[in-house]
Amino acid sequence: MDKNNIIRSLKGLDDEKVGFSLKLPVSLKNELQELCEKENISMNGLIVATVQSFINDDCGKQTKEMKQALLQCRDIVSDCFDNLDTQIEKYGRPDEHHEKKLDEYASALKSINKILGV
Incomplete structure (x- = not known):
């Protein structure tokens, strides 16, 4: 995830909002607040954009692909x-x-199912 890309993407997040509670360590909240003040953006917007970036980035795509591969392995096993x-x-x-x-x-199936959460 690229911080600059996340900050630039804030403009495209105009969908309807819903409430969500989030608890952060004080030190992380302070760092987040400093960054948002420096960049002149809202903390909520930055958090939303970061989560969206995580979902859209290669890590999220790789996780989805790995899950598909594990499902295939589970079927084979x-x-x-x-x-x-x-x-x-x-x-x-x-x-x-x-x-x-x-x-x-049996052990392999149990491990695969545990990773897949099934």
Whole structure:
């Protein structure tokens, strides 16, 4: 995020506003207030523009792309888990190697779901 781009973008934020409570550390609030006074802009406007910039910037885009990749990985791991489980049902009790793989797939699915918040 580029501070100058954020400050320039303040002019395009004329949508209807809604209330929102935000608590900041005193030191951060003071720094924010000093910057806004220096740039002759409102603190609210700067915070809104910064949040909008975060949503629009590469970090936000990368986060969305990573989430899509994790969803694909989850599907692949889930399919592997199901296929291995089906093979075990078909051919009998799993050997040590297959039990280890089942545990790995289950752990991977749990980790991916935790990251995705599902």
